[in-house]
Structure formats: structure tokens, C-alpha cells
Amino acid sequence: MSKTKTQTKEENKTPMVKIYIMGSAHEVPASLTIMKAMEYAGFKFTRGAGCRAGFCGACATVYRKAGDYRIYAALACQTQVEDGMVLTQLPFVPAPKGKYDVNKVSPTANTILKLYPEVARCLSCNACSKVCPQEIHVMDYIQYSLQGQISKAAEESFDCVQCGLCAIRCPAEIPQYHVATLVRRLHGRYNMISPETLEARVEEIEAGFYEEGLNELMNLPIDKLRHKYYHERDFIDQKKA
Amino acid sequence: MVQYSYFPGCNLKTNAKGFEETAIAVSKKLEAELVEMPKWNCCGTVHTMTSDNMMRRIAPVRVLSRSKKHIDTLEEGTTKEVVTLCSMCNSTLKIVNHEVKQNHEDLEKINYQLEEDEECYEEDMEVKHFLEIIRDNIGYEKLSQSVVKPLEGLKISPYYGCMLLHPDEAAIDDVEMPSVLEYLVESLGAEVIDSPLFKFCCGSYHIVDEEQIVDTQVGKIVEAARLRGANALVVACPLCAFNIDHQQKIMKDKNHGKEPLPVFYFTQLMALALGVPLKTNHFEDHHIDPKPLLKELGLTGKKKS
Numbered sequence: 155m156s157k158t159k160t161q162t163k164e165e166n167k168t169p170m171v172k173i174y175i176m177g178s179a180h181e182v183p184a185s186l187t188i189m190k191a192m193e194y195a196g197f198k199f200t201r202g203a204g205c206r207a208g209f210c211g212a213c214a215t216v217y218r219k220a221g222d223y224r225i226y227a228a229l230a231c232q233t234q235v236e237d238g239m240v241l242t243q244l245p246f247v248p249a250p251k252g253k254y255d256v257n258k259v260s261p262t263a264n265t266i267l268k269l270y271p272e273v274a275r276c277l278s279c280n281a282c283s284k285v286c287p288q289e290i291h292v293m294d295y296i297q298y299s300l301q302g303q304i305s306k307a308a309e310e311s312f313d314c315v316q317c318g319l320c321a322i323r324c325p326a327e328i329p330q331y332h333v334a335t336l337v338r339r340l341h342g343r344y345n346m347i348s349p350e351t352l353e354a355r356v357e358e359i360e361a362g363f364y365e366e367g368l369n370e371l372m373n374l375p376i377d378k379l380r381h382k383y384y385h386e387r388d389f390i391d392q393k394k395a
Numbered sequence: 396m397v398q399y400s401y402f403p404g405c406n407l408k409t410n411a412k413g414f415e416e417t418a419i420a421v422s423k424k425l426e427a428e429l430v431e432m433p434k435w436n437c438c439g440t441v442h443t444m445t446s447d448n449m450m451r452r453i454a455p456v457r458v459l460s461r462s463k464k465h466i467d468t469l470e471e472g473t474t475k476e477v478v479t480l481c482s483m484c485n486s487t488l489k490i491v492n493h494e495v496k497q498n499h500e501d502l503e504k505i506n507y508q509l510e511e512d513e514e515c516y517e518e519d520m521e522v523k524h525f526l527e528i529i530r531d532n533i534g535y536e537k538l539s540q541s542v543v544k545p546l547e548g549l550k551i552s553p554y555y556g557c558m559l560l561h562p563d564e565a566a567i568d569d570v571e572m573p574s575v576l577e578y579l580v581e582s583l584g585a586e587v588i589d590s591p592l593f594k595f596c597c598g599s600y601h602i603v604d605e606e607q608i609v610d611t612q613v614g615k616i617v618e619a620a621r622l623r624g625a626n627a628l629v630v631a632c633p634l635c636a637f638n639i640d641h642q643q644k645i646m647k648d649k650n651h652g653k654e655p656l657p658v659f660y661f662t663q664l665m666a667l668a669l670g671v672p673l674k675t676n677h678f679e680d681h682h683i684d685p686k687p688l689l690k691e692l693g694l695t696g697k698k699k700s
Contacts, residue, residue: 263409278436278454280512297436301408325450 171237188215188230188241201245208232211315214287216322217241227285227319247318249329252336261344263302270333273300275326282320282330288313292320292330299337307334308341398471399528400462401429404438404484406633411481413677414633417666418480418525424541424669425533429478429525432465438484439491446494449504455491456505460516476523480662482558482632486565488522493564524559524567526575526631526661535582543670545584548692551664552588552620552656553577554628556635560594576629579661583668588625592616597638606642613642617656626688628658636660644682657685667694 169184173191180195189203204212213230220238230243252269259265266273273296282292290313298307311334320330358364371379399422407415422429439454462477479485495502496518506515529538553576560570568575573594577587595616598609616639620628630636636658643655663676673695678686689695 263405276437276454277450278439278457279450279508280457284511291434293436294434297434300437301403301405303408 171235171239173235173238174240176242177240182235184235184237186235188217188228188233188235188239188243189213191235192230192241192243197243199243202243203231206231209315211317214244214247214317214319215241216244216319227287227323229287229315229317232287244318244322247321249318249321249332251329251332254336256339256343259340261304261340263300265340266299266302266333266336269336270329272326272328273333276300276328277326279325281323281325282328285319285323287317287319288315290314295337296328296330296333299333304337304340305345307337308345311337396426396428396471397474397532398428398430398469399474399476399478399523400432400465400469400472401478401480402432402435402438402458402462402484402488404440404479404481406481410637410680411633411660413675413680414480414636414660414662416675416677417660417671418662420671420675421662421665421669422525424671425529425537427528427533428471430465430469430472432462432477435461438479438481438487440483440487449501449508452491452495452501452505453508455488456495456502456516457509457512457514458488459492459520459522460509460514463517463520464514475519476521476528478523478525478528480525480631482524482556483634485522485524485567486558486561489565490562492520492522524631526559526579527567529579530575535578538579538665539582539584542583542668544668544694546664546668546692546694547584549585549664549688549694550588550624550626551580551585551629551659552590552623552625552627553580553593554590554597554616554620554630554635554639555594556597556630556632557594557599558632576631576661580629580664583664585664585668588620588623590616590619590623590625592619595619597635598642599634599638602634602638602642606645609638609642610646613639614646617643618653621653621656625656627656627685629661629664630658631661640682655683657681657683657688659685 170181171184173180173182175192175195175197182191182194186194189199189206193199202213204210208229208231211229214227215230215233216225216227218225218240219236254269276293276296278293278297280293282296283290283294286292291310295307295310298310314331314334316331316335318331321328324330374382403415419429436457437454438458439451459477466472466475477488479488495505495516502516502518509515555573555576558565560566560568560573580587592615596612597616598612601608617628628639630639640658647655658681666675667689678684686695
């Protein structure tokens with residue numbers, strides 16, 4: 155029995171690596187991401203996992219590598235395991251969030267400082283930029299927001315997925331990713347030119363232009379609705395297109 | 396044309412827009428253009444002066460490192476000078492630059508933190524206030540030759556505050572008898588009114604918690620200038636400007652101030668004399684509107700009514 159088992163293993167030849175999850179050793183296939191490797195090892199995610207495609211920012215993780223003093227950070231669904239990795243998964247990043255009505259604040263540095271006074275403590279150490287899995291220049295957008303350059307801050311922070319790793323590393327305890335949300339809201343509300351077509355469409359909707367058609371659909375019996383949805387709609391044939 | 400790497404500092408983008416915009420406009424006219432460095436961070440002001448707090452010195456050293464990189468990208472940037480307008484930034488950067496040049500071990504520690512950002516400071520920058528550039532590089536002669544509208548009728552009392560003259564590492568002029576603002580005002584065709592309170596503290600950050608102190612200080616500074624016949628003050632520091640300008644307004648509203656004197660940044664006076672468009676001054680941000688005085692003297696670009 156034991157002989158046959160060894161043979162199967164050799165036939166498969168899946169390269170395996172040894173990783174340490176919260177201190178205990180596990181053998182996992184080398185091709186897996188951190189997230190899948192943890193599941194392979196028997197862990198089940200109830201927090202700290204989301205879209206599994208690198209967009210939602212729920213799976214922030216920290217790890218170290220064998221023989222390397224540095225602490226690394228990444229999104230677990232986007233990062234492949236390496237031999238000797240010591241890792242864990244972060245279920246949540248606690249960070250205070252300012253409360254505001256975006257219509258009642260101004261797009262200035264004072265708004266930032268009122269809601270997030272910690273921003274003024276920034277040391278420009280750049281630890282936040284170094285840890286960012288999206289490679290955003292986090293420190294630079296924090297500085298822009300401190301300088302009242304709201305639009306620049308909004309653009310610099312645009313790719314943020316709110317994983318919260320920056321807030322964990324910050325020696326000044328700034329919740330950078332919440333500041334980023336604030337500057338983008340201010341930018342959208344006050345600095346961007348509002349698209350005319352969108353405004354026109356919202357006006358149409360508010361004036362009840364689509365009310366009739368919507369009511370008609372809402373009152374259809376389920377089988378007719380199904381027929382409309384699957385057979386009467388204009389589908390673009392992906393193969394022909 | 397020479398180009399300088401210019402470090403703004405936060406105030407120049409918020410409370411002192413007129414200071415920055417006039418400075419850039421006149422720098423072009425004087426062929427010594429201030430070019431804003433990209434991605435600058437806080438100078439690190441109000442950093443603790445405990446000499447072993449390296450964390451607090453990362454910010455100013457990063458500014459020096461990035462300004463060097465910026466100069467390398469400038470077409471006409473032949474200097475090794477980073478230019479500031481705010482006297483606080485000037486002071487902080489100068490002091491830290493001096494410190495790290497003296498203490499190589501400290502600089503090594505700070506550079507170690509910058510290493511991963513592919514930045515490094517090699518002790519090869521000089522921090523200059525724009526006033527120093529005007530005095531030493533441009534020269535008052537060139538300045539007065541560039542004047543298109545002499546500021547006749549303006550009687551200006553120069554107010555230095557503390558940061559331009561203290562401490563030694565940051566001083567841009569003689570601590571007891573400074574002259575850089577005086578020569579500048581004269582070059583523009585205005586009259587200089589000397590005041591003994593030219594560096595009497597404006598109250599500084601007490602504006603945040605002890606406004607009464609600022610009241611007293613500003614009252615004395617303005618009164619000393621007024622008694623000697625001044626009709627305006629000139630400053631170089633956004634905090635001095637805010638305190639003197641804003642607090643005169645408060646005192647006037649409380650009915651215990653006299654007719655207030657408008658406060659100009661030195662670059663605003665230059666802009667007026669060099670024919671830069673009036674809107675560059677952002678006088679709407681001032682609490683004491685200088686426009687009525689300028690109008691009375693026929694300096695707004697419009698004819699006397």
C-alpha cells in the first residue's frame with residue numbers, strides 16, 4: 155500500500171512548499187495563492203475574504219519570508235505562496251471614520267483637518283506607500299490633502315481598494331484610506347464638472363418619464379416577464395461580435 | 396533665465412495663495428523663475444527640537460532629496476538651491492540641512508529610511524528664502540529697473556517676525572539691523588518706515604488658544620508703525636500675516652482697534668510695481684482689504700477717480 159502511494163505522489167509531481175500559518179507548518183502546492191493555500195490547509199474564511207479578484211480589498215494579509223527581516227503585506231487572493239512563508243490573515247482593520255454630510259463641507263484642507271486631525275501628524279516616512287498592494291503613493295495623497303490640493307489627492311488615491319494596510323503601518327495613526335474616500339467625495343461634489351447628460355437623465359427620471367414603462371413591467375405575470383427577459387431582448391451575439 | 400526648485404509649503408496653497416501666485420509671476424519677470432517641485436511633503440515644521448528625534452527629520456530631509464531630483468529635471472536649473480517663501484519652512488529646512496551636514500551619523504540613519512523609496516540626501520543642497528535670491532542673485536538694481544509703476548505714496552513698515560532672523564542657522568539677515576525688506580521696498584519706489592517692533596513677536600500659534608496674547612502683540616506692532624507714519628505693513632511669513640491681518644479685523648469689530656493697516660506680502664508689493672495683474676494678489680483673502688488704499692494712491696491700475 156505504502157509503495158503505491160509514493161508512486162502516485164511521484165507521478166503527480168505537484169511541487170509543494172512549506173508555509174507557516176499562524177505558527178503551524180503546512181505543506182501546500184506551490185502554485186496556490188495565499189488565500190487558496192490557507193483553504194487547502196483546512197482554514198475556512200468567514201472574514202478577510204471577498205471578491206477573490208483583487209478588487210474588493212477584504213483580504214489584506216501580512217507575512218514574512220524565510221531569512222528576510224522585512225514584514226511584507228499584500229492581498230491574499232493576489233499573491234502566490236513561497237517556501238518558508240510565515241503568514242496570517244487579517245479579518246478587519248479598525249480605523250475611525252469621520253461623519254459628515256458632503257453637501258455641508260467645503261473642499262479645503264480645513265475640512266480634512268476637522269474630520270481627521272491626525273493627518274497633521276504625518277511624518278512623511280512613506281511607510282504607507284511602501285505597504286500599499288495597489289502601489290499608490292499614499293503619503294503623497296495625504297500630503298496633497300493636507301495642502302488642500304483635493305483634486306490631486308483624489309486622483310492619486312483613485313486605485314485604493316480600502317484594504318487598510320496603510321492605516322496599520324502608519325506611525326502617526328492616520329486612517330489614510332478614509333481620508334482618500336473623503337477627498338474623492340469632495341472632488342466629485344465640488345471640483346469635477348458635472349456631466350450634462352447624466353443630469354438630463356436624472357431630471358427625466360424625476361419627472362416620471364419612465365414611470366409608465368416601469369409600472370407595465372412590474373405588473374406583468376412572471377412567465378410573461380421571463381419571456382420578455384429571455385426572448386424579446388436584443389442580445390448581442392458575442393461569438394458573431 | 397534661471398530656474399529654481401521652489402518648495403511651497405502648505406500655507407501657500409491655502410491661506411496665502413496671493414503670496415505664491417505673485418511670487419511666481421514676479422520671478423518670471425525677473426528671469427529667476429520659481430518652478431514648483433512635484434510631490435513635495437510638509438517641511439516638518441514645529442518638529443521637536445530634541446536632536447535625537449530622527450523620525451521628525453525625515454520630512455525635511457526628504458524635501459531636500461526630492462528638490463535635488465527636481466533640479467536635475469529643470470532645463471535651466473543650474474543652481475543647487477531650493478527656494479522657499481514661507482519663513483517657517485525656510486527656517487525648518489535650513490536648520491535641518493545644517494544639522495545633517497554637521498552630523499553624518501544622523502544623516503545616515505535618515506537616509507536609511509529613504510533608501511527603499513530610492514531617495515537619498517547627499518548634503519548637496521542649499522535652502523534659500525526668495526528674499527535672499529532677490530538680494531544676492533537678482534539684485535536690487537535689476538529689481539528697480541523692472542519697476543513699471545513705482546509705489547509712490549505707500550509708506551511701508553517692514554515687519555520681519557522671528558523666523559527670518561532666528562536662530563543663526565536660519566537667519567537670512569543681520570539679527571539686529573536687517574535691511575533686506577527695506578532695500579526691497581525702496582527699490583519698488585515706496586517709502587520705508589522703520590519701526591522698533593520689526594521683530595516683536597506676533598503671538599504666533601497662540602492664535603489657536605490664547606487670542607488675547609495675539610491681540611496685545613498685534614496692537615503694539617501696528618501702533619508702532621502707525622505712529623511713525625506708515626500706511627501699510629510688509630511681511631514674509633504667512634502666520635505673521637494672518638495674525639496681524641486677521642486680528643486687526645477682530646479688534647476693529649470689537650471697537651477697540653484704530654483704523655487698521657493693510658498687510659502685504661513682499662511679493663504682492665513687487666507684483667503691483669512690476670505690473671502683474673491685480674487678481675494675482677488674491678486680496679479677497681485679506682481681512683483688511685488693501686484695495687481702498689491702493690485706489691486712493693492710484694496704484695490699482697485704474698485712474699484716480
